[in-house]
Amino acid sequence: MKVYRGLDIITNKVTAEERAQCSHHMIGFVDPLVSSYTVVDFRNKALALIEDVYSREKLPIIVGGTNYYIESLLWRVLLDEGQENEGEGKKGGSLDRKAELEKLGGAELHRRLTEVDPEMASVLHPHDTRKIARSLQVHAETGVPHSHWLEEQRGQEGGDVLGGPLRYPDPCIFWLHADMESIDERLDRRVDEMLLTGLIDELRDFHLRFNQQKIQDQSQDYQHGIFQSIGFKEFHEYLTCPDETTQEVRETLRNQGVENLKMATRRYARKQNKWVRNRFLKRPGDNVPAVYGLDVTDVSQWEETVLSPALLILDRLTKGERPSVEPMRVEGAGKRNKRSRHTCELCDKVIIGDLEWTAHLKSKKHHYHVRKRRKSEPEPEPASDQPQGTTPPPTPTTDGPTLANSTTLAPGSAEACGEPESPGTSSTEKEAPVL
Secondary structure (H helix, E strand, O other): OOOEOOOOOOOOOOOHHHHHHOOOOOOOOEOOOOOOOOHHHHHHHHHHHHHHHHHOOOOOOOOOOOHHHHHHHHEOOOOOHHHHOOOHHHHHHHHHHHHHHHOOOHHHHHHHHHHHOHHHHOOOOOOOHHHHHHHHHHHHHHOOOHHHHHHHHHOOOOOEOOEOOEOOOOOEEEEEEOOHHHHHHHHHHHHHHHHHOOHHHHHHHHHHHHHHHHHHOOOOOOOOHHHHOOOOHHHHHHHOOOOOOOHHHHHHHHHHHHHHHHHHHHHHHHHHHHHHHHHHHOOOOOOOOEEEEEEOOOHHHHHHHHHHHHHHHHHHHHOOOOOOOOOOOOOOOOOOOOOOEEEEOOOOEEEEOHHHHHHHHOOHHHHHHHHHHHHHOOOOOOOOOOOOOOOOOOOOOOOOOOOOOOOOOOOOOOOOOOOOOOOOOOOOOOOOOOO
16 A cells, blocks of 8 residues: 555555665555556566666565565566556556456356356355456456466476466565564554544545545445555545534544554454465475564564564575574465365355365354254154164264365366265265364
8 A cells, every 4th residue: 555645644654764764665656546556567666676676786675564465576476467468558448347347246257257267266256356357357358268377377397386486586584473462452552653643634635635526426446546545444434424413423433433443453464464374384385485483572672582683594594504593384384275165055155265164164154054954854754664663773963063065176066065975984874073
């Protein structure tokens, strides 16, 4: 969000004093009314700047928390420049096409993608309209399925299941982490400091200049551009309340906006941590940069626990020496399939990824549907050849919920909800596992 002009407080832009200490790039250069600035635009501009820094024998430092954008610089995970658009003249039409596709809804988009690229459709959730629209856009502009381009990237030397090879040799990642309790407290304090430095005035001014007319025209979209910034949409009710609204109601709406901002910020911090663990620490194969953890729980110890260790690690690496501190890594990384597709017929849901599938099987909703089915199933009738006067054998039961099936599907296929059976074992003989 820092690439856009405006909302300096809510996007926590680097201050003028901080920018005077060293050169900063990629800040405040995109018009706030532009909603079509993409990660590809970011990547192309940032790569040119990185090459320029290298040419001056300086070390480029990429700072931020938008990890998807950082990934686009570290790995070759997006289509190459020549495949994105054939000339700038087509760019507007390309983005308009994607925007129009997103309006169709997930079900229709997924149906269309299944027709032209069943492999891609099998790993995208029907509700993920952005990614589905992107895949349809790629197919429409290149005539080649999106899955083909991605498979080509993964097949390059150094590629893996998540994309192509590393773009630069020996990158180093410092992950500044802390326990969640201290992070939550720090984030709440940051919101309070934003309020003291004029957050409400900034939001009101931006709303009057750029957002009010969009709302009147019913063209407002809090999903694209700077309007999706955490902290702007959370104050929608406050900023759009009628002139006759009482001061008491205004104050209530303002306080609710503040609380919504704090909750959204804490939620995003957890999402960032999850991304680092899944995409960096658990990334399969050797195509992974070294990630060094720096604990920032106690910022009063910054020099000892953060700055000095980071400089020492960097000094060793630039000399071609091995740092005394080992990089972070998660044991058993890469064993789960993030692209497997599962269908739970009981809950009428499509689940993408093994981890998500396991979580669904443990969910209260799934357990509820399991119990509901059990109650609705008729009691088994005695076999017709059962000898009169004998008692039929008891039907195996369990207090735990039955599990749903879990396999990786071929494009266009579906699966039932139930545990895969062992050879020679019928469904009535097998005891249902308990979660």
